[in-house]
Amino acid sequence: SQQGEEDPQALSIQEGENATMNCSYKTSINNLQWYRQNSGRGLVHLILIRSNEREKHSGRLRVTLDTSKKSSSLLITASRAADTASYFCATRSIGGNKLVFGAGTILRVKS
Amino acid sequence: NAGVTQTPKFQVLKTGQSMTLQCAQDMNHNSMYWYRQDPGMGLRLIYYSASEGTTDKGEVPNGYNVSRLNKREFSLRLESAAPSQTSVYFCASSGEPGQGAHEQYFGPGTRLTVT
Numbered sequence: 001s002q003q004g005e006e007d008p009q010a011l012s013i014q015e016g017e018n019a020t021m022n023c024s025y026k027t028s029i030n031n032l033q034w035y036r037q038n039s040g041r042g043l044v045h046l047i048l049i050r051s052n053e054r055e056k057h058s059g060r061l062r063v064t065l066d067t068s069k070k071s072s073s074l075l076i077t078a079s080r081a082a083d084t085a086s087y088f089c090a091t092r093s094i095g096g097n098k099l100v101f102g103a104g105t106i107l108r109v110k111s
Numbered sequence: 112n113a114g115v116t117q118t119p120k121f122q123v124l125k126t127g128q129s130m131t132l133q134c135a136q137d138m139n140h141n142s143m144y145w146y147r148q149d150p151g152m153g154l155r156l157i158y159y160s161a162s163e164g165t166t167d168k169g170e171v172p173n174g175y176n177v178s179r180l181n182k183r184e185f186s187l188r189l190e191s192a193a194p195s196q197t198s199v200y201f202c203a204s205s206g207e208p209g210q211g212a213h214e215q216y217f218g219p220g221t222r223l224t225v226t
Binding site: 045098099104 | 203215
């Protein structure tokens with residue numbers, strides 16, 4: 001069973017706009033990670049946020065974590081056509097030793 | 112530094128045939144993982160290995176076996192392929208033994224079709 005559920009399933013925006021994706025999960029976590037997958041390729045790690053952190057930045061990426069709501073969001077600012085990809089959240093539960101992935105959000109950035 | 116490599120890239124099998132998917136990493140990572148990815152399902156863990164000589168079942172282990180040959184290599188075997196095993200298979204590795212705390216590095220995937 002999947003721990004993380006992304007919302008929306010698909011998102012289409014114009015280049016230059018911001019893209020926001022959300023992830024909800026069910027159990028208490030140690031950390032939450034976001035990955036990107038370009039079509040036909042393997043996943044690439046983007047950012048990790050620990051359960052005691054509320055916000056983290058990396059370049060044009062901003063991740064927030066609300067453990068009380070068991071949710072996270074990934075914001076990509078000033079999107080580019082090259083950001084077109086699927087984005088997955090993955091969680092590691094407290095005491096667990098595996099990552100559990102959500103079903104992903106498909107982002108399309110139109111130029 | 113090639114990262115995580117997988118062979119083959121594509122494979123077509125008939126029902127009942129067997130095959131082994133190969134995975135190798137050159138990052139000196141302790142942990143290695145096998146996932147399958149199906150449309151709309153995200154990635155599901157098949158098996159993982161926290162360190163050389165150990166393997167554990169993941170979420171969907173039925174129909175698969177694994178071997179952690181050495182620290183670099185982790186293979187996935189389908190003994191008798193079924194159409195339900197049609198999927199894209201990804202191998203991944205991470206640096207912390209048995210933990211998912213740190214990022215995982217993924218291979219390019221093997222696209223398997225079972226007819």
